[in-house]
Amino acid sequence: MAARPHILLVDDDERLRTAAGKVLAAEGYRVLSAASGREALEILQQAAVALVISDLRLPDLDGIALLKQARELLPETEVVMITGHGSVEKAVEAMRLGAYDFIEKPLDSAALLKTVAKALEKQRLASENRQLRRQLQQRRGVEALVGDSPPMQAVKQLIRQIAPTDVHVLIQGESGTGKEIVADALHDLSGRRVQSLVKISCAAIPETLLESELFGHERGAFTGAAAARPGKFELADGGTLLLDEIAEMTPQLQAKLLRVLQDGSFQRLGGTREIRVNVRLLCATHTDIPQAIEEGKFRHDLYYRINTVQIVLPPLRERREDIPLLAGHFLRKYAAAMGRAVRVIAPRALDQLLAHLWPGNVRELDHVLQRAVALANGDTIRGFTFAPTASRDGRAAVRDESGISIPIGATVDEATKCLVAATIEHCAGNKLKAARMLGIPPRTMYRHFSDL
Ligand SMILES: Nc1ncnc2c1ncn2[C@@H]1O[C@H](COP(=O)(O)OP(=O)(O)OP(=O)(O)O)[C@@H](O)[C@H]1O
Ligand SMILES: [Mg+2]
Numbered sequence: 001m002a003a004r005p006h007i008l009l010v011d012d013d014e015r016l017r018t019a020a021g022k023v024l025a026a027e028g029y030r031v032l033s034a035a036s037g038r039e040a041l042e043i044l045q046q047a048a049v050a051l052v053i054s055d056l057r058l059p060d061l062d063g064i065a066l067l068k069q070a071r072e073l074l075p076e077t078e079v080v081m082i083t084g085h086g087s088v089e090k091a092v093e094a095m096r097l098g099a100y101d102f103i104e105k106p107l108d109s110a111a112l113l114k115t116v117a118k119a120l121e122k123q124r125l126a127s128e129n130r131q132l133r134r135q136l137q138q139r140r141g142v143e144a145l146v147g148d149s150p151p152m153q154a155v156k157q158l159i160r161q162i163a164p165t166d167v168h169v170l171i172q173g174e175s176g177t178g179k180e181i182v183a184d185a186l187h188d189l190s191g192r193r194v195q196s197l198v199k200i201s202c203a204a205i206p207e208t209l210l211e212s213e214l215f216g217h218e219r220g221a222f223t224g225a226a227a228a229r230p231g232k233f234e235l236a237d238g239g240t241l242l243l244d245e246i247a248e249m250t251p252q253l254q255a256k257l258l259r260v261l262q263d264g265s266f267q268r269l270g271g272t273r274e275i276r277v278n279v280r281l282l283c284a285t286h287t288d289i290p291q292a293i294e295e296g297k298f299r300h301d302l303y304y305r306i307n308t309v310q311i312v313l314p315p316l317r318e319r320r321e322d323i324p325l326l327a328g329h330f331l332r333k334y335a336a337a338m339g340r341a342v343r344v345i346a347p348r349a350l351d352q353l354l355a356h357l358w359p360g361n362v363r364e365l366d367h368v369l370q371r372a373v374a375l376a377n378g379d380t381i382r383g384f385t386f387a388p389t390a391s392r393d394g395r396a397a398v399r400d401e402s403g404i405s406i407p408i409g410a411t412v413d414e415a416t417k418c419l420v421a422a423t424i425e426h427c428a429g430n431k432l433k434a435a436r437m438l439g440i441p442p443r444t445m446y447r448h449f450s451d452l
Contacts, residue, residue, distance in 0.1 A: 221270025
């Protein structure tokens with residue numbers, strides 16, 4: 001609603017309308033007025049009214065009927081009732097029916113303004129919340145996954161198919177490919193959406209803590225366990241549990257998790273009570289688990305338990321046709337968030353995005369667009385800069401002490417960029433030295449690789 005909200009004053013007493021109207025207008029509110037309930041309803045259907053202040057007793061519809069209709073027609077509009085002498089009971093009924101408050105006659109200016117300010121603040125917060133919720137709902141489920149490439153279409157189809165079931169899902173994909181969005185979508189499209197989706201990263205928490213985070217502990221289970229606490233499995237009861245970075249779990253904890261999945265029950269640390277929960281398990285990882293199994297780092301029996309269905313998110317470089325869509329999505333998102341008028345990506349700039357290797361996948365694209373929108377002048381983005389680290393430390397171009405390995409499928413431009421970036425790094429940032437090593441003129445270095 002506009003910065004200066006409309007207030008609708010409804011009373012058949014013209015003197016009261018005029019007096020209250022003056023008080024409100026002096027505060028900067030825009031005031032509309034109506035002498036009857038019907039007149040009020042007509043106005044409500046046309047103007048965006050944030051607040052109705054209405055007498056309880058009106059010539060046609062009474063105030064209560066107006067309140068009911070207003071709440072039904074316009075749930076975002078607040079209503080304050082004006083009560084005459086001795087109509088407290090009716091005022092209470094009005095509050096029960098959703099009126100924000102009531103003010104008594106004769107109207108006191110200060111009390112009126114105070115009530116109006118509070119009612120409008122509530123109205124503003126509620127309408128902001130509704131708007132946020134609407135925005136979120138728009139991008140619920142698979143809609144949150146931007147991308148129309150064949151592999152993404154297949155991923156979305158698979159999500160729709162398995163979301164309503166209780167099968168365990170392993171979500172695999174390089175860092176930044178959208179594994180968490182897939183987990184959100186699986187939960188949102190399941191019957192469990194009314195319960196919680198609980199997330200925990202096995203990489204972020206030390207092993208000793210992770211066990212009690214997952215399974216909870218009783219009081220005194222270990223030093224510092226002053227009170228009993230339920231674990232994530234209990235918190236997710238009836239809902240979904242996402243174990244992120246599952247490959248980072250230690251062998252001991254893998255063994256315990258396997259037992260829990262086999263038995264369907266567990267005990268809190270330091271506890272004896274068997275706890276049974278109904279949890280749908282999702283696991284995510286960027287690690288190649290079959291390889292981790294071969295290296296003895298992951299239990300194959302646990303792998304079979306958590307991997308009833310696998311969703312593999314391809315890296316962004318393998319679905320380049322999604323880049324324009326994703327770029328447009330982030331452009332609109334950040335332009336709106338920062339209040340910028342940027343609308344367009346120039347063709348040359350889009351070519352840059354299409355040529356980049358995206359070792360950080362969609363997350364990197366997100367950051368590149370965010371930076372570009374923040375730095376943009378006018379309505380067009382004419383060029384992008386890529387964070388040098390992104391093209392150096394990603395898994396796409398693998399680096400070790402002696403060199404880099406560039407995957408087949410990379411373009412010459414990307415390969416060149418990776419080599420130049422790695423050489424600059426090898427020369428501790430000294431671009432002149434790097435140019436000499438690469439056998440290119442310093443001018444070329446500064447002109448073509450200024451962003452590295
Ligand atoms: N298909 C997509 N559409 C829209 N946004 C996406 C998409 N994929 C990823 N993102 C965005 O990219 C960022 C990274 O996504 P997410 O956190 O799901 O990645 P991840 O695979 O879990 O990475 P990590 O392994 O590093 O945890 C988020 O901001 C997410 O909103
Ligand atoms: Mg993640």
